[in-house]
Amino acid sequence: MKDCVFEVRGKAFAGGTHIMAILNATPDSFFPLSRVDDDAAERALKAVRDGAEIIDIGGQSTRPGHKEVGALEEITRVVPAVRAVREVTDAPISVDTYLPEVAEAALEAGADMINDVSCIKDPELARVAARYGASLCIMHDRRQSRERDLMNDKLTGLVAAAEFARRAGVPEKRIILDGGIGFNKSADEDRQLLAHYSELKLAGYPLLLGTSRKSFMGGEVSGRLSATLETTAQAVREGILFVRVHDVAENKSVIDALSGEGK
Numbered sequence: 673m674k675d676c677v678f679e680v681r682g683k684a685f686a687g688g689t690h691i692m693a694i695l696n697a698t699p700d701s702f703f704p705l706s707r708v709d710d711d712a713a714e715r716a717l718k719a720v721r722d723g724a725e726i727i728d729i730g731g732q733s734t735r736p737g738h739k740e741v742g743a744l745e746e747i748t749r750v751v752p753a754v755r756a757v758r759e760v761t762d763a764p765i766s767v768d769t770y771l772p773e774v775a776e777a778a779l780e781a782g783a784d785m786i787n788d789v790s791c792i793k794d795p796e797l798a799r800v801a802a803r804y805g806a807s808l809c810i811m812h813d814r815r816q817s818r819e820r821d822l823m824n825d826k827l828t829g830l831v832a833a834a835e836f837a838r839r840a841g842v843p844e845k846r847i848i849l850d851g852g853i854g855f856n857k858s859a860d861e862d863r864q865l866l867a868h869y870s871e872l873k874l875a876g877y878p879l880l881l882g883t884s885r886k887s888f889m890g891g892e893v894s895g896r897l898s899a900t901l902e903t904t905a906q907a908v909r910e911g912i913l914f915v916r917v918h919d920v921a922e923n924k925s926v927i928d929a930l931s932g933e934g935k
Contacts, residue, residue: 676878680807681764681784692916693724697749712753723924730768743773758782772796779804802841811850854886862888870910878913
């Protein structure tokens with residue numbers, strides 16, 4: 673299988689496991705300690721010091737039962753955070769949105785990447801990314817799918833979305849795929865997907881794993897760090913390029929220990 677390279681903001685990632693840090697400019701994200709307000713720049717700098725290589729800013733919660741907000745409210749939340757973070761660091765900034773209007777506003781404000789949990793439900797999102805030369809993370813959402821086979825659903829859906837993005841003008845090396853842990857029909861499906869995650873490499877793109885403190889792990893959100901670290905260890909062993917996490921320092925320690933960098 674060919675080596676998969678992912679490029680964002682002029683940086684190329686082609687091996688190892690790297691960290692995308694989660695910052696939520698929302699009042700209702702499922703993990704309260706991920707929420708930022710006027711401290712977005714400070715929190716981003718700490719994440720970079722702790723080992724994050726991409727900062728992912730979200731303006732709309734996608735937790736189960738969340739209340740969707742409109743594009744204007746999401747822009748109001750995201751754009752000030754993007755501008756604040758861009759002023760203090762050259763690290764790539766990703767914005768977690770599936771709305772083209774939000775994506776464009778964020779890219780205008782200094783973001784470099786769009787993290788789309790809808791698998792390009794709105795085709796304009798890919799066109800916006802292409803116009804701005806942005807990188808794109810495409811995540812698969814299976815919750816409304818009628819396909820019975822989990823992994824076939826994931827692979828066919830992700831490949832189709834990635835091919836559409838390329839036709840829209842997003843270069844292959846600026847695309848990374850997320851299988852969508854937490855966006856399946858059940859916790860059992862989440863666990864099944866995690867167990868077979870490396871099979872998504874058959875799509876031919878680098879992978880991002882997003883499991884951090886999610887409900888399929890069971891228990892309260894405050895008690896899910898150890899389980900999260902186990903999934904990060906799996907990502908290192910399986911050559912998953914990025915993990916998207918809340919707890920940067922702890923996850924970086926696992927990555928370093930398993931890759932020998934912590935010796």
